Amino acid sequence: MKISLVIPAFNEEGNITPLYQKIKEVLENRHDWELIFVNDGSRDRTREEIEEIAGTDERVKAVHLPTNFGKTIALKEGFKKATGEVIFTLDADLQDDPEEIEKFLQKIEEGHDVVCGWRFHRRDPLWKRVPSRIFNFFVSLLGGVKLHDINCGYKAFRKEVIEKLDFYGDLYRFIPLIAHSKGFRVTEVKVKHAPRKRGKSKYGWKKFYWGFLDFITIIFLTHYRVKPLHLFGTMGTVLFLPGAAIEIGLAVLWFTSSPHSIGGHYPLLWLGILLLIVGIQLISLGLLGEMIVYGFMSMKKE
Numbered sequence: 132m133k134i135s136l137v138i139p140a141f142n143e144e145g146n147i148t149p150l151y152q153k154i155k156e157v158l159e160n161r162h163d164w165e166l167i168f169v170n171d172g173s174r175d176r177t178r179e180e181i182e183e184i185a186g187t188d189e190r191v192k193a194v195h196l197p198t199n200f201g202k203t204i205a206l207k208e209g210f211k212k213a214t215g216e217v218i219f220t221l222d223a224d225l226q227d228d229p230e231e232i233e234k235f236l237q238k239i240e241e242g243h244d245v246v247c248g249w250r251f252h253r254r255d256p257l258w259k260r261v262p263s264r265i266f267n268f269f270v271s272l273l274g275g276v277k278l279h280d281i282n283c284g285y286k287a288f289r290k291e292v293i294e295k296l297d298f299y300g301d302l303y304r305f306i307p308l309i310a311h312s313k314g315f316r317v318t319e320v321k322v323k324h325a326p327r328k329r330g331k332s333k334y335g336w337k338k339f340y341w342g343f344l345d346f347i348t349i350i351f352l353t354h355y356r357v358k359p360l361h362l363f364g365t366m367g368t369v370l371f372l373p374g375a376a377i378e379i380g381l382a383v384l385w386f387t388s389s390p391h392s393i394g395g396h397y398p399l400l401w402l403g404i405l406l407l408i409v410g411i412q413l414i415s416l417g418l419l420g421e422m423i424v425y426g427f428m429s430m431k432k433e
């Protein structure tokens with residue numbers, strides 16, 4: 132089984148050569164392999180380091196992006212060059228240990244299509260680990276797959292998964308969820324994790340905020356992409372029905388007792404109106420979504 136390792140690198144000078152040597156040591160004489168370094172517009176000596184290795188070892192391919200496009204695009208460009216049956220992604224910063232490749236392969240051989248790394252003893256600062264824990268809790272709860280560490284850059288995929296899935300923006304970390312929704316078998320393995328020794332981490336707290344928004348996108352796209360009314364219609368109905376009940380109740384009160392009796396119920400009257408309006412808006416939004424989906428579907432047919 133040929134394996135491809137796709138490694139995105141942004142300003143990772145000093146990490147590239149030791150990583151290559153470690154990978155070579157682990158895989159030599161054991162597997163048919165190739166390595167694809169994607170230089171994501173680095174402004175240090177990353178480019179030179181990659182070129183030097185690619186010049187001496189034909190199994191190493193170099194992709195250079197003209198500027199810093201971010202990890203998702205870097206990975207996508209790398210995937211285009213990958214020819215192996217199993218495709219790995221790992222970080223260039225030496226935090227992921229190439230020794231663990233065998234564990235991933237074992238899971239693939241057992242019949243899984245996607246294997247996600249789980250940094251069991253994560254060697255990152257606390258301010259990164261705590262939000263990550265919370266994030267993963269919600270991912271497991273709502274995403275349909277139980278995963279402890281979806282943000283881990285160390286993952287393995289059967290070639291078909293990469294060929295069939297499409298992802299954009301920052302959605303690469305959710306590939307396991309998208310894959311699961313398409314019927315692929317997803318699992319995880321515990322991996323060793325080392326602290327970053329050289330260079331700086333490229334992500335701060337913003338990563339979690341964007342990650343949270345991306346998660347909403349993923350849940351929406353994997354569950355409701357072709358049935359938006361199921362989501363918006365449900366939310367709308369939940370608001371509309373109590374709103375209607377309140378207004379009908381108040382109308383009955385108006386007709387059955389003296390008109391002044393409504394006076395004490397003004398806040399309730401307004402609440403009812405608010406619920407009705409927002410409910411109708413949400414249902415309309417869902418219908419609009421259905422129209423868009425229908426439009427796309429008929430366009431596809433033509």
Ligand code: UDP
Pocket residue numbers: 138139140141142143171199200201202205221222223224226284331332333334
């Ligand atoms: N990376 C990249 N482009 C970017 C940011 C990061 O290719 O715009 C690469 C980076 O070089 C590393 C991996 O993505 O190989 C993970 O980044 P980092 O180690 O900074 O993230 P952390 O482990 O701190 O979450």
Ligand code: MG
Pocket residue numbers: 222224226327332
């Ligand atoms: Mg890192």
